[in-house]
Amino acid sequence: MWRSLPVLLLALPWTAHAQVFTDDFEAYGFGADCGPAWEPNGISFEAREGAYWAEAGESVWRAVPWASGVTFVCDVTPVEDTGRPADWRIAGIGIGDGFANCWALQLIAAPEAQGNRHYLELHESVHGVWLAESQAGRNLISTGRQGDEFDWKWGTTYRFELALGGDQVSGRILSGGEVVGRFGFRLDGGVECVRSGRPFVRAANTRVWFDNARAEVVQVAEDPGERGERSAAPPWQSRPGEPLAPGTGFFRTHEQDGRWWLLDPEGKPFFAVGTDHCRYTGHGCEALGYAPYGRNMEAKYPNEADWAAAATDRLKAWGFNVLGAGHSGSTRHRGLAHVEFAAVGQRFAQIDWIAEPIHWTGFPDVFSEKWPRHCRLVARQVADTTRGDPWLLGTFLDNELEWYGKTGHLVDDVFILGPGDAAKRALLRWLKERYGDWDGVNRALGTAYADEEAFLRSTELPEPSAELDAVRAEFLRVIAEAYFGEACRALREADPDHMVIGCRFAGRTPPEVLEAAGRHNDIFTLNSYPYVDMDRGQVLDVPQQLCDYFDHAGKPMIITEWSFPALDSGLPCTA
Secondary structure: OOOEEEEEOOOOOOOOEEEEEEEOOOOOOOOOOOOOOEEEOOOOOEEEOOEEEEEEEEEEEOOOOOEEEEEEEEEEEEEEEOOOOOOOEEEEEEEEOOOOOEEEEEEEEOOHHHOOOEEEEEEEEEOOEEOHHHOOOOOOEEEEEEOOOOOOOOOOOEEEEEEEEOOEEEEEEEEOOEEEEEEEEEOOOOOOOOOOEEEEEEEEEEEEEEEEEEEEEEEEOOOOOOOOOOOOOOOOOOOOOOOOOOOOOOOEEEEEOOEEEEEOOOOOEOOOOEEOOOOOOOOOEOOOOEOHHHHHHHHHOOOHHHHHHHHHHHHHHOOOOEEOOOOOHHHOOOOOEEEEEOOHHHHHHOOOEEEOOOOOOOEEOOOOOOHHHHHHHHHHHHHHHHOOOOOEEEEEOOOOOOOOOOOOOHHHHHHOOOOOOHHHHHHHHHHHHHHOOHHHHHHHHOOOOOOHHHHHHOOOOOOOOHHHHHHHHHHHHHHHHHHHHHHHHHHHHHOOOOOEOOOOEEOOOOHHHHHHHHHHOOOEEEEOOOOEEOOOOEEOOHHHHHHHHHHHHOOOEEEEEOOOOOOOOOOOOOO
């Protein structure tokens, strides 16, 4: 149980008194997320056996005040590698906001392509840019670096110590009382860097437990992102025109005389014209190893704020009125509406999936008992950013989930799951309800499963048949309802003022999915890269496709991503 105790720390120059917080994780029930003392950003965090277990994400120690002078100590045990060959595996602690702005002291296991090398590190993230301490214009001076090539071992407990305060940050990692890693940086006065924060723990593709957490706070600071204290969004700027319906203060859809309208916060018609990726850092080029646009912008503008002002002014002059996916936060509230991402399914697919996110987004196991809790947790996080903002057009649930799975049909991916997967057991229950008993299942599908356990253990598909096609279609409806129903309900409960604007479908979408999307979303969204007949100036098949989508979804649509490659650009962008 966490608690605060005043102690005397004579060695620290900026104050003589400290608050001490400790947590041995003994007071929480099995499976608890340890809130409100801790605030995880994912559902893999839970109390077990007197420790705090995690596999992915960060959990901020909210019981500790935001501080500019703080030391955080914690035992960290990397228990098991849960990643794939291409993944980085991480276990460690940090001080900051949990991700975008922080210092992190970590155990690292490199991907297979880099030899699965184990090492230690202390690095900084500023505005989401990792290794910020070594970026051009910052280049913080190291005050010590020892043991960064240490070959740490699975199943071994390491003592982590991270201190931030005054003009420096330092970290140590100990094994059996012996220092195996030591790092530090001097925080130069004129350089933008992380100088305050809260303690947090983190894991990625690693099952890890944290224990015996201790934080000593010697200098409390103002939390720039405290809940309920974030800067209020500026009021909506009135536009010319007459309202079509009473304004609500937020964007919404409105159907009148059989036609759908998008209305602005004043109730005036709003035709959304946006561009994706208005982003200061640009997109990285794999061949170059960096983002040319980002480097050019750093050279052209003295800071990101000046770039954001110029970029948004340019977009408005060109007739754009929305910041689409992938924009920098610095571009918001400069006269353009914007969108938000929840990534609710993509994030859960990293933990539990129907389609594994190997080379793309994957698809979450929406039958997991953890799915509803995950949706509520993500919705609360999103609402902390979106609540009360009149400039928010709406929130995307996800981006391009693998609705066709890895096999061409998502339900086929369920058939080949193992007996411990929730989706496989959900399919079993549904088949029994549909056909009455297990004999009925075998008769209908032409299968010969000896019993239910044999079905669960099987990773083979039934032989193709009209009945299998019917099972695929109908159980896909069940999947879609479980996905949209839970995710949309959670977002609306957390922030009822803003629209849920779909999951940015990619490619053709099955009608069974379209119907569920129409029931639960305010707007149907899709990403489209159609073929074009250059001779006749026609976009092939798209008009009919959009009409088919509307017939099934019955909701207004926005194409949220599209482009035509420029064949004469001289660049390799012809496909």
